[in-house]
Structures are given as structure tokens and as C-alpha cells.
Amino acid sequence: MQSLHLMLILLLISWEDKTIASKCFRMKKRCSCPIESNITFVDLMGCMTAEILELRDGNVDKLLPALETSNILHTFFLEQTTIIFTRASVSQQFLKKFKDFVTKATNLVLDNSSLTGFEKEINANINMSMTSITLINVSNSFSKIMSLSSLIGGLQMLKELSVISSQVFSVPHNISQQLSMLHALDLSGNPLNVQGVNHFICQGCFLQLTTLKLQNCNLSSFEDICLTLQGMKKLKYLHLSQNNFLNPLSSCSWQQSFHTFNMSSTNIEYTFGYLPQQVEVLDLSNNKLKVLNGTLPNVITLDLSNNQLLQLPSLMNFPNLRNLRIDGNGISHLGKEELSTLYNLTALKAGGNTFRCDCEFIAMKEDLVKLVSKMEDWPAGYVCDSPSSLNGTLIKDISDSLYQCHKTLLLILIIVGTTFVIGILAIVFYRICTRK
Incomplete structure (x- = not known):
């Protein structure tokens, strides 16, 4: 019997890197299986060592015959750490069987999928050891999360929870109170307002949370968000992009020390008084900033791309800055002193500005070229906007001859x-x- 086990294992491994007639599609670390194409157990074994297994388009109960195999085949285990159900109907009965083959899975994703057969309380201990659950475009999402809680031994085991684009207005208290070990929460793409956030950030909840994503929600009061999140002392990564904070008030004082603070695409027009002083990566791209005020002594990466800046901000206010993006603004001139402040950077992206290639600018061309090794978008992004005779000309191609610049x-x-x-x-x- 043991020799038969060994022969089957060797046969499946020999198939892994060969082109065989499998109904599953292997793409590097991901293997995708269309449910409606009568997937067999051998097809699943073709995905044995992929890190991600996707079962898509259909009712997964159609795969039960593939799992109803002899005890010999139960000696095989899939190596996936992530299981994705896409446009699928997933039953309790299937998960009970399937968990025996995915003993290493820690991440469960439901993408446009539904759960069935969870109406009654599950007495059996399925225990799939999941520490991360992601729901994308799933209706009644938190009732489904409660259903899934029995699969993982309770919500207290969760480290990461994402409920994205699922018409969420808040998080029920009975769920918030159970997420005591949660490290990352993503509620992006939901019609969630400040009141909804304030509702689920209860005292004693989310004490271990380090990452919070509230991107593309319905948030408008930056001050209220700041006050609501004051209790999350361990918060390191905050993403608030694609909300509408048109005029943030300057009375907010962040207590946390952030690694990443993302306020891109939020319609802000100024920055004075409400940014956290302790932040390493700051994203203010795609806004309406004309100037950048304030001092950020710890910022290492600063993204100011696609704003309305007319001149380079004083980098003296950012002594530890190493990575800067100022592309897509209205900067027309870079003086010698401004260029000298850029030499300490390790990466710079400054293309797509309205450069005025006059004689003074041309005189600085040599200093600009010294930064080429740091520029991610050189030379294609550096184009003259004026004078009209040089419009569209790459800066690297501009003649710097004395005659051309001082012809008159x-x-x-x-x-x-x-x-x-x-x-x-x-x-x-x-x-x-x-x-x-």
C-alpha cells in the first residue's frame, strides 16, 4: 500500500511542470479551476504546489465527487495558503470536506460569491485555521462573516479582515468586540461615513490594529475621523484616499507614530496643521495643493504628484527625505539652490511639469543632468512647455550653446x-x- 502511495505521488509531481490536459490553469504561483468544467481530483492535484487556488464560476458542490475519493488519495494535501472563491456558491458541506485537503490555508477570499447551508449553527468543528478573510462585493457581508467564524474557531483568531465594495455602512458591535487580535482592517469602497466609523470603533475594540484602510468611502469630516481614531495607539498604516476632505480643520493632533499616511485624491487644498508629525511615508498625490506648509522631520517618502504646485517645496523642512515625487505639477523653473537640495535624494520623479526652457533654465541644465541617476522618469518626462519655439522638446536635447541662448x-x-x-x-x- 505504501508503495502505491509513493507511485501516485511521484506521478503527480512529474505532471506538475509539464503541459497536460488539465482543466485548471496554472499561472506561476496561482492555479485557477473553472467549476463548471467537471473538475476531477487529478485536476486539483495539478495545482498541488501552487500558493493560491481559485475555484470560480459555479456551485462548488459539483466538486464533491472529486473529493469523495478513497482513503488512499486522502494522503495528499494541497499546499495553498490562499483559497479564492470567485463568482461561486460555497456550501458548508463542501468546506467540511475541502478542509482536509487545504490544511496549510490561512487566507480565505470570497469574490462575488455566496455562502449556503450556514443557516443552522454548526456543531462540528471544521477549524480551517484561517487567519485572514476577504469579502469582495458580497451582500450581507457581516452575517456571512459570523457564519464563517465557526470555520476558524471564532473571530478572535482573525489577524486580517477585508470587506470591500459590499455596501457596508458600519461594523456591528458584536463583531467589533470579537476582533480583539485583528491587525489589519480594510473597509474600502463602501458607503461608510464618519458616524458609521464612530459606531464600530468602540472602547476596548481593535486594540491590536496596525493597518486601517477606508479608501473610497463616504468620509467628509477629517477632524471627526482624527478624533475617532485617537484610541488606536498601535495604528501605523492609515489609508484615507479617494474621500472628500475639501477643507480639513487644523485642530487635529495625531498621537500615533505612522509608517504610512495616505491622503491621495481627497481634494485637499492646504496641509497646515492636520498632518501627523510622526510619519515616514506620506502620500498627498492627486489633490489641489498649491504650496506645502509645515515641517515633517521623519518623512522619508513624499508623494506630491499631480497637484497644483508652482515651485519646489523647501526640502529643508524634510531633513530625512530620500524619495520625492513632484511630477504632474505646474513647476516651471528649478534654480541652482533648489537643485542643490535634491542631491541627497535616492529617488526623484519630477517630469510632467510646465518647464520654461529659457536661458536661465538652460544654464542650470548641467546641474539637472547630475541628478539623472536618481530620476525615474528621465528623459521622457522632462519636456519644455515654453517658449513656443521649444514646446515639446526634450530637455536633454536642448542646445546650450552661447549663440542660441544669447542670439540677440x-x-x-x-x-x-x-x-x-x-x-x-x-x-x-x-x-x-x-x-x-
Whole structure:
């Protein structure tokens, strides 16, 4: 019997890297199986060592015959750490069987999928050891999370929870109170307002939370969000992008020390007074900033791309800055002093600005070229906007000859010089003639 086990294992492994007639599609670390194509156990074994297994498009109960195999085949285990159900109907009965084959899975994803057969309380201990659950475009999402809690031995075991684009207005208290060990929460793409956030951030909840994503929600009061999140002392990564914080008040004082603070695409027009002082990665891209005020001593990466800046911010206010993005603004000129402040950077992206390639700018071209090794978008992003004669010309292709830059002055000097020489010659000729 053991030799038969070994022969089957060797046979499946030999198939892994060969092109065989499998109904599942292997793409590097991901294996995708269409449910409606009568997947067999052998098809699943073709995905044995993939890190991600996707079962898509259909009712997973159709796969039960593939799992109803002899005890010999139950010696095989799939190596996946992530299981994804896409546009699928997933039953309690299937998960009871399937968990024996995915003993290493820790991440469960339901993408446009539904759960069935969870109406009654589950007495059997399925225990799939999941520490991460993601629901994408799933209706009645939190009732489904409660159903799934029995699969993982309770919500207290969860480290990461994502409920994305699922019409969530808040998180029920009975769920918030159970997520005591949660490290990351993503509620992006939901019609969640400040009141909804305040409702589920209860005292004693989310004490271990380090990452919170509230992107593309219905948030408008930045001050209320700041006050609501004050109790999350361990919060390190906060993503608030694609909300509408048109005029944030300056009375907010963040107590946390952030690694990442993302306020891109939030319509902000100024930055004074409400940004956290302790932050390493700050994303303010795609806003309406005309100036950048304040001092951020710890910021290492700063993204100011696609704003309305007309000049380079003073980098003296960011002594530890190493990575800067200022592309897509209205900066027309970079002076010698401004360029000198960029030499300490390790990465710079400054293309897509309205550069005015006048004589003063051309004189700085050599200093600009010294930064080429740091520029991610050189040379294609650095194009002259004016004067009209150079519009669309790459800065690297601009002639820096003395004649081209000072043509008018040189012509005047030539005319004056020529006139002077002619005058001298006329005087000399006149004196020679009068002596005779």
C-alpha cells in the first residue's frame, strides 16, 4: 500500500511542470479551476504546489465527487495558503470536506460569491485555521462573516479582515468586540461615513490594529475621523484616499507614530496643521495643493504628484527625505539652490511639469543632468512647455550653446563691434588722405 502511495505521488509531481490536459490553469504561483468544467481530483492535484487556488464560476458542490475519493488519495494535501472563491456558491458541506485537503490555508477570499447551508449553527468543528478573510462585493457581508467564524474557531483568531465594495455602512458591535487580535482592517469602497466609523470603533475594540484602510468611502469630516481614531495607539498604516476632505480643520493632533499616511485624491487644498508629525511615508498625490506648509522631520517618502504646485517645496523642512515625487505639477523653473537640495535624494520623479526652457533654465541644465541617476522618469518626462519655439522638446536635447541662448545680445555686439571697426578704419583712411 505504501508503495502505491509513493507511485501516485511521484506521478503527480512529474505532471506538475509539464503541459497536460488539465482543466485548471496554472499561472506561476496561482492555479485557477473553472467549476463548471467537471473538475476531477487529478485536476486539483495539478495545482498541488501552487500558493493560491481559485475555484470560480459555479456551485462548488459539483466538486464533491472529486473529493469523495478513497482513503488512499486522502494522503495528499494541497499546499495553498490562499483559497479564492470567485463568482461561486460555497456550501458548508463542501468546506467540511475541502478542509482536509487545504490544511496549510490561512487566507480565505470570497469574490462575488455566496455562502449556503450556514443557516443552522454548526456543531462540528471544521477549524480551517484561517487567519485572514476577504469579502469582495458580497451582500450581507457581516452575517456571512459570523457564519464563517465557526470555520476558524471564532473571530478572535482573525489577524486580517477585508470587506470591500459590499455596501457596508458600519461594523456591528458584536463583531467589533470579537476582533480583539485583528491587525489589519480594510473597509474600502463602501458607503461608510464618519458616524458609521464612530459606531464600530468602540472602547476596548481593535486594540491590536496596525493597518486601517477606508479608501473610497463616504468620509467628509477629517477632524471627526482624527478624533475617532485617537484610541488606536498601535495604528501605523492609515489609508484615507479617494474621500472628500475639501477643507480639513487644523485642530487635529495625531498621537500615533505612522509608517504610512495616505491622503491621495481627497481634494485637499492646504496641509497646515492636520498632518501627523510622526510619519515616514506620506502620500498627498492627486489633490489641489498649491504650496506645502509645515515641517515633517521623519518623512522619508513624499508623494506630491499631480497637484497644483508652482515651485519646489523647501526640502529643508524634510531633513530625512530620500524619495520625492513632484511630477504632474505646474513647476516651471528649478534654480541652482533648489537643485542643490535634491542631491541627497535616492529617488526623484519630477517630469510632467510646465518647464520654461529659457536661458536661465538652460544654464542650470548641467546641474539637472547630475541628478539623472536618481530620476525615474528621465528623459521622457522632462519636456519644455515654453517658449513656443521649444514646446515639446526634450530637455536633454536642448542646445546650450552661447549663440542660441544669447542670439540677440550677440547680434547687437557684432553690429556695435563692426560699426566701431568701420569707424576706426574711416578715421585712419581720412588721416592718410589728408597727409598727402
